Amino acid sequence: MRAKPVIAPILSTVAALAAVLVVPPLIGSGADDGPGSQVRGLRVMVPNSPGGGYDVTARTAAKAMEEGELARNVEVFNLPGAGGTVGLGRLVSERGNDKLVMSMGLGVVGSVHTNSSPSSLQDTTPIAKLIEEPDIVVVARDSPYRTVADLVEAWRGNPGAVPVGGGSSPGGPDHLAAMLFAKGAGLTPKSVNYVPFDGGGELLASVLGGKVAFGVSGVGESRDQIEAGELRVLAVTSAERVDGIDGPTLTESGVDVEFTNWRGIVAPPGISDEDQDRLVELFTALQGTEQWRDALERNGWTRAFQTGDEFGQFLADQNDQVAAVLTELGL
């Protein structure tokens, strides 16, 4: 009837461990703003699972802030769901919380539409756009397509037989890039045979194995395969060529399209102007740290710093653009 004495300690150890390990990421570390100019106790929400783009950006920024002694105890936590809109909903509901920001990007703009999310990015306080990352159009080494012109010709001839793979679900960056490319090449987006894959990894495998005719993905995910000669880049989607990637821009290849994926930081609504300024300052200071500059180079990210209202305007423009493309597709 009675528990042996051994058991209670084990159970309580496990329970204590559970408390220690589970609770801190979920409950805020509270207001422990000490003296000095360092920001303390900032929490960065990643509306995506660990290992994804927003996650890497957030963790890289947090690490650079700590090493650059701009902030202390920056905590990154994940609240994944519905392409980032679950996290967005949470952020919007944390009205006035000046210790919370969210790492986000173009994908969230699309998800707001495809998921009919009740909260939108217009409800948040814009802080800063941090980076841009162009997409690339890639094919396997032994693909018959040597140039964008080859590809477009085949694509126009029979869109269904030229499946294009992307690492995001409909409404996500790779999907938008593929659709804009198609539009620029004179195809109706609805005729495009877009095959969504679960993240960049599965997509790359399909491109390498020749399962899809070509892939549209972020530069960073495939840099190594390109260097090893297993993938060929037909074009980059940005306005300018990308360092270290041997490929023309789409515009140079005769398809008048410019597209870049981007990531940035937003804060909850209803925070005071001083708090907004303080966060903007923090991320401005981040730009100056050596750690951040190293990280940009290492990940192949382009610096695209923009803050406050300017960033807010950018968000609104992006929202309109995405809405236009998705409406045309009937999503």
Add this chain to the structure above:
Amino acid sequence: MDSLTQLIDGFGTALTPTNLLLAAIGVLLGTFIGVLPGIGPAMAVALLLPVTYGLEPIAAMIMFAGIYYGGMFGGSTTSILLNTPGESSSVVTAIEGNQMAKRGRGSQALAAAAIGHFVGAMIGTTALVLLAPVVAGLAVDLGAPDYFAVMILAFVAVTSVLGRSRVRGFASLLIGLTIGLVGLDEMTGQSRLTFGSLQLADGIDVVIVAVGLFAVGESLWVASRLRHQPGEPIPVGRPWLGSEDLRRTWKPWLRGPLIGFPFGAIPAGGAEIPTFLSYATEKRLSRHRDEFGSGAIEGVAGPESTASASASGTLVTMLTLGLPTTATAAVMLAAFQQYGIQPGPLLFERESALVWGLIASLFVGTVLLLVLNLPMAPVWSKLLRIPRPYLYAGILFFASVGAYAVSGQVVDLLVLFVIGLLGFAMRRYGLPVLPAVLGVILGPAAEQQMRRALQLSDGSLSGLVNTAFSVTVYLVVAVVLLWPLLRRFLPRRRAAEPAGA
């Protein structure tokens, strides 16, 4: 052999006292975190990422390897003892493992799992050393039609776990398939059965379904029976594996990696489907088939060995191609990138010391895991001596913490309890719960691969059978299905078997 000398150098790196200590800490931390349901190895690595910031890349990697293997193993401990799988790779272990625990053979189940993990990881890591480039090349050749064919094979294998009543088994499978439908359709972005809730848009995590059906459902069931049959505490038997156990487990241990390693290496692999296939295989091959469902040790040994070998397989694609095929691999990839290391085709050349150090530390971590956990098995299994009301209260608490920890949302708790009630109702009306869990695992995966295959072939049905691999698998499926029929026409070796055996 070039790679062998490099591996020996790698051992030199991994076996320094500091790195050995880090590996041990990693294994312990991983085991403790893995014990918590809802926090799988991916979350464990992500949570502990900051801990390693101050370390050298190689030391950090060694610690991750420990956390990874520890986390995988920790999940099976709760599966066996509390019927509460810690992550999806240990769902299958709960089936036989928990039955064993209830019959006083918890220690044996834990030991079979620990050694299974050891064997699986040893063979898997050896295969990683010897076969990585070959396997990686083959893995990329597989596509959607091939995956779909394997899913069909898995569905055929489901029939072996339907239980005595086929009708009830299929009803349960359909319940699982329905739960699997919840969420956004990946191909078109339409929402299905989400009732307008964003929290349901990503579907219901298979861990929540398994914990709900297994742990919560059973706690409610036990609670409803307590007044009728005052429970005796669960007996705790001998602590070690007997020779009979060893005779029954060594083959499943060795067979596990055959199934697990290739699955881990393919981009749409993971550990759920191979562990289940291993279970079905062991059941078919076992001489104690009647014990399955009531605590057959083969049903623990096989899947556990499979799960850890599939973890090694995952590393093949991650290290050689830079493709993360599971959530944990994605986190490890992110960790690599923190140190400016880009896994991919060039990694073995550029960072060979690091890679071989990591591989050596996988061996070391595996040994440490066994050494640390095998003696713990009898201690853990004493947990079951707690009187039932408290034990099940504890299980409910654990299950709830786990469900909440997955993403910190109250909705997940509600989903858990609704599924728990469903599990209770299924027990009440004699529906087996396992087919439902398999439905949740297989349904969405099969749907996605089939639709992807059809999309790649622009809607032509031939897209499902246009590879040699898929045709081969379908032939196997046909043979398995038609076997009872074929056997009737084959010359009989002995007189009719006794009817109704």
